[in-house]
Amino acid sequence: MRLSRIVLRAALFGPICAPFMAFSQAFPVKPVRIVVSAEPGGSPDITARTLTPRMSEQLGQPVIVENRSGAGGQVGAQVVARSAPDGYTILLGNGANHFFSIFAYKSLAYHPVKDFTPITDLVEPVVFIAAGVSFPPNSVRELIDYARRNPGRVFFGTTGVGGASHLSMEQIGLISGVKMEHVPFKGAAPLILNMLSGQVPVGVATLSALSQHVRAGKLKLLAAMSFKRSSLEPDVQSIAEAVPDIKGKVLSGKNVVLGPAGLTQPVVARLNTAIVFALNAPEVREKFEASGNQIIGNSPAEMADGIKIMTDLGAQLFKAAGIEPE
Numbered sequence: 001m002r003l004s005r006i007v008l009r010a011a012l013f014g015p016i017c018a019p020f021m022a023f024s025q026a027f028p029v030k031p032v033r034i035v036v037s038a039e040p041g042g043s044p045d046i047t048a049r050t051l052t053p054r055m056s057e058q059l060g061q062p063v064i065v066e067n068r069s070g071a072g073g074q075v076g077a078q079v080v081a082r083s084a085p086d087g088y089t090i091l092l093g094n095g096a097n098h099f100f101s102i103f104a105y106k107s108l109a110y111h112p113v114k115d116f117t118p119i120t121d122l123v124e125p126v127v128f129i130a131a132g133v134s135f136p137p138n139s140v141r142e143l144i145d146y147a148r149r150n151p152g153r154v155f156f157g158t159t160g161v162g163g164a165s166h167l168s169m170e171q172i173g174l175i176s177g178v179k180m181e182h183v184p185f186k187g188a189a190p191l192i193l194n195m196l197s198g199q200v201p202v203g204v205a206t207l208s209a210l211s212q213h214v215r216a217g218k219l220k221l222l223a224a225m226s227f228k229r230s231s232l233e234p235d236v237q238s239i240a241e242a243v244p245d246i247k248g249k250v251l252s253g254k255n256v257v258l259g260p261a262g263l264t265q266p267v268v269a270r271l272n273t274a275i276v277f278a279l280n281a282p283e284v285r286e287k288f289e290a291s292g293n294q295i296i297g298n299s300p301a302e303m304a305d306g307i308k309i310m311t312d313l314g315a316q317l318f319k320a321a322g323i324e325p326e
Contacts (some may be wrong), residue, residue, distance in 0.1 A: 036092050037074075048087055072101060072104070121274065123255055222236075226239065
């Protein structure tokens, strides 16, 4: 009797389940499109084009990069949010820009968390807190003490309001109880120029933007904005070391991959495997690390946990910084 029931269920439900199972096992059967929510030549675009050859090799299908920049990443994100949840259209962009858009804009055509499926965090471009050589503090702890003794007189520059670099500095101020004044710039070049001239004594920028001026003795590094020290500057403290009360909640402008909401677990796992494979290919790893990036390549579950931490912290920091949604 029991065996008969099992046979009957297989007969009834087998034809229904078979197409789904076949789809999951066969995926992909056509090219996969990576929508990059940034302009050509930017960090997300370079990341995507570095990964796609090895991803194609692993997936057995072409992986096509399509740049859809505009509105702080919203254009590309909206394309993916509205796409079919079949794994053939995925998003690659800056995680901070994407998730913090919840707090930066009054209305969005999609929800940055609910309308997407986590696939993996890719790489974290390590940025550094730097200062002019004539600026007295030589560490973040000294910077905090200096700002406490000089309220309202310490200015720091970043490449925009509400980004990971800006909010990381606000986080330091919130934890330490000091206030430093933010000066946003439209890009790293004007930021560095103002740091070199002494107009803005402190700035947060990528190592690639800072390194030549550090080597020339015109700027100094105070800390890496990361959980651990950068292999390229191992003598410079990480922000987690410099400010222990951060307790693991370090913001970063890491590049991430998301799919539309509703992706099935087998498809997510297939994409995750292909991307992590590509990240760890020797020539890919070497290229990323040489340009100051730390490779992540975590699981979808680990990424989801990080999103929760990032959005909870983002809500707190946007309020503390007094940033009103546009």
